[in-house]
Amino acid sequence: MKLLKIIYVILFMVVSNSSFAQSGNELLNAIKSTDMITVETFFQDKIEFCIEEDQQILAKAAAVRKFKLFLDDHKPISIEVIHNGNSKDKASQYKVAKLVTTQGIFRIFIYSTGDIKSKSVKEIRIDRF
Numbered sequence: 001m002k003l004l005k006i007i008y009v010i011l012f013m014v015v016s017n018s019s020f021a022q023s024g025n026e027l028l029n030a031i032k033s034t035d036m037i038t039v040e041t042f043f044q045d046k047i048e049f050c051i052e053e054d055q056q057i058l059a060k061a062a063a064v065r066k067f068k069l070f071l072d073d074h075k076p077i078s079i080e081v082i083h084n085g086n087s088k089d090k091a092s093q094y095k096v097a098k099l100v101t102t103q104g105i106f107r108i109f110i111y112s113t114g115d116i117k118s119k120s121v122k123e124i125r126i127d128r129f
Helices: 002-032 036-042 060-073
Strands: 043-051 054-059 076-086 092-101 104-113 121-128
Touching (some): 002 036, 002 076, 036 043, 036 060, 043 060
Parallel strands (some): 043 121
Antiparallel strands (some): 043 054, 076 092, 092 104, 104 121
């Protein structure tokens, strides 16, 4: 009986971690393929959006348009997570990814409330790598 409980706990942890990874990866894949419909589903209604020194708090639709313009000018070739983590209380999470484009390499910082999922992304920062 005790062994069965341990197996359930381990199974729950594996499923939780894989669903967390899938949501974060889904967002990164959407960025790579310039799928702005999917990207938009992750954004909160207001988002802090920064491309290099141009930092603004924008409505979701405006942030999506600005991000699309960036991706149209900098066609993504690949994207890979180089670091991620969450706060001690799991109230926030971040990912740092390396985005290789036709116009250079960029670092993307994604900050979300809780796990990266629908309507959780609060901040996106894009800087030259």
